[in-house]
Amino acid sequence: MTLTAPADGPAPLLASPAWPPDGEPGAGPPQYEQMPLERAAWLTTVLIALATAVLVALEGYTGYAVLSVAVGASAAINLF
Numbered sequence: 001m002t003l004t005a006p007a008d009g010p011a012p013l014l015a016s017p018a019w020p021p022d023g024e025p026g027a028g029p030p031q032y033e034q035m036p037l038e039r040a041a042w043l044t045t046v047l048i049a050l051a052t053a054v055l056v057a058l059e060g061y062t063g064y065a066v067l068s069v070a071v072g073a074s075a076a077i078n079l080f
Contacts, residue, residue, distance in 0.1 A: 039079060042075055042076075042078045042079050043079060045072075045075040046072045046075045046076045046079070049068050049069070049071045049072030049075060050068070050069070050072045052068045053065045053066075053068035053069045053072065056068060
């Protein structure tokens with residue numbers, strides 16, 4: 001027994017959905033609002049402070065871990 005491909009060629013592995021779904025001409029994929037650089041900087045500061053808190057806490061420096069969490073919380077205020 002031999003397996004052969006269909007006469008019109010192999011079927012695609014993933015069928016791509018028709019875009020745009022409403023059929024509106026000129027509509028593309030949804031556009032998202034860009035994050036301001038200031039917000040990205042504060043978010044990075046919060047994440048680094050929390051990562052520092054975890055690493056310092058794992059080494060047993062509880063006071064510095066609490067201080068890093070406080071710095072992260074202070075920076076997080078600027079995100080709202």
